[in-house]
Every structure is written in structure tokens, then in C-alpha cells.
Amino acid sequence: MSDLTILGPAASRAMRTLWMAGELGIEFEHKADINFRGGDCRKPDFLAINRAGRVPAIKDSDISMGESCAINIYLAKKHGKLIPTDLVGEAKVLEWSFWVMTEVEKPMLNYLFHAAMLPDDQKDPKVVAQSVKDLEWPLEVLNTYLADHKWLVGDDFSVADLNVAAVLAWGKMSKYDFSAVPNVAEFMGRCLGRPAAKVR
Ligand SMILES: N[C@@H](CCC(=O)N[C@@H](CS)C(=O)NCC(=O)O)C(=O)O
Incomplete structure (x- = not known):
């Protein structure tokens, strides 16, 4: 057990x-x-x-x-897996995890609800537009970083990638248009395509 x-x-x-x-x-x-x-x-x-x-x-x-x-x-x-053991590596994992929770999670959730999940009569296009605006900068930040990094911390998939991709998954669920940030779209594919990501 x-x-x-x-x-x-x-x-x-x-x-x-x-x-x-x-x-x-x-x-x-x-x-x-x-x-x-x-x-x-x-x-x-x-x-x-x-x-x-x-x-x-x-x-x-x-x-x-x-x-x-x-x-x-x-x-x-x-x-003892999926996290670097050195101080800086671990700090970077925390950095990305705090970043996604504070910069991305709320607008992505608003988008999910108002573009996809709520009944049509409760969806507010203004919230959708504001969410897209709020997501522009953080997604650009991530896109720029991913231009020359396959993974967020170190050379392999880590808990930083998982934490960030799990929030971005709401964008995938709601068909958010990631075409302006192609590195983010590819990163999501790498992470969310992993067998363990299929939990439903
Ligand atoms: N920051 C928390 C948020 C957790 C959260 O809001 N969970 C929702 C479900 S996805 C919940 O428990 N809602 C119940 C409630 O708000 O009463 C985390 O990432 O674990």
C-alpha cells in the first residue's frame, strides 16, 4: 500500500x-x-x-x-527526480513555478472560463479580450526564453516544465491561439504529449 x-x-x-x-x-x-x-x-x-x-x-x-x-x-x-540538486537549479524551478502562478494562471483561467467553459449566456467577451491582453507579455517572455532552451531548467524535462505546462494546458483546452508564440506551442506539445500527462 x-x-x-x-x-x-x-x-x-x-x-x-x-x-x-x-x-x-x-x-x-x-x-x-x-x-x-x-x-x-x-x-x-x-x-x-x-x-x-x-x-x-x-x-x-x-x-x-x-x-x-x-x-x-x-x-x-x-x-530525487525531475529537479536539479544544486541551489541555483532548484531556485530556477521555484522561479518558473512562482512565475506561472502569478503571471499566467489567472488570465489563462479567465480565458478558459469565458472562451470555453461557461454557458454561452455567461461568457463575457470583454474578459476574453482582457485575458488575451494580460497574457501577451508573459507568453512573449516564455517564447523568447524557449527560442534557445528546450526545457526551462537544465537539459531535461523537470518539475518546472510540468508546473508551467500544466497551467498552459488550460489554453490548449480552450483553443487559445498560440500562433504568435510558436516556441510556446512547441513546448506545450513536448510536455503535454508525454504519456504521464494524460491523466483524464
Ligand atoms: N493555488 C491553488 C489553487 C487550488 C484551487 O483553486 N483549486 C480549486 C479547484 S481547481 C478548488 O479547490 N476550488 C474549490 C474552492 O475554491 O472552494 C493550487 O494551485 O493548488
């Missing part, structure tokens, strides 16, 4: 951690039946695992935590 339990359905940010566990080839129990839209995350037993009241969360032996990117970095470090 595995010590690790991942809480949250694949159709949520738990996808990021399910992908990570797949990359690491580790055993885990998946508690998918968390109705996060229905308030399950705010129940005392869930809050005892992740005080922020959101999925994903994990329990691993005697620790528990939330925050998808942080969980992934923890798992990478614990299993």
Missing part, C-alpha cells in the same frame, strides 16, 4: 499532481470524489489536510499539504 494519497479529481488542478506522480512512477491512492464546487473542501476533515480548502491536496505518511506547484516540488525532491 502507498503512503501517498492525492485528493481531488483529474478535472481540477489535481491534474498537475496526478501528472507528477505519473512522471515519478510512484504508487498512490487517488481520492477523486471531492466535490470541490459543492463545498467538500471546506469540511473540517478536508481542512485538516489542506487549511486553504482547495484541491489538490496530499497526505504523505505524516505530512499533508496543498498548493499544486509546491506539492509537485515536494514530490520531486522526495523522490
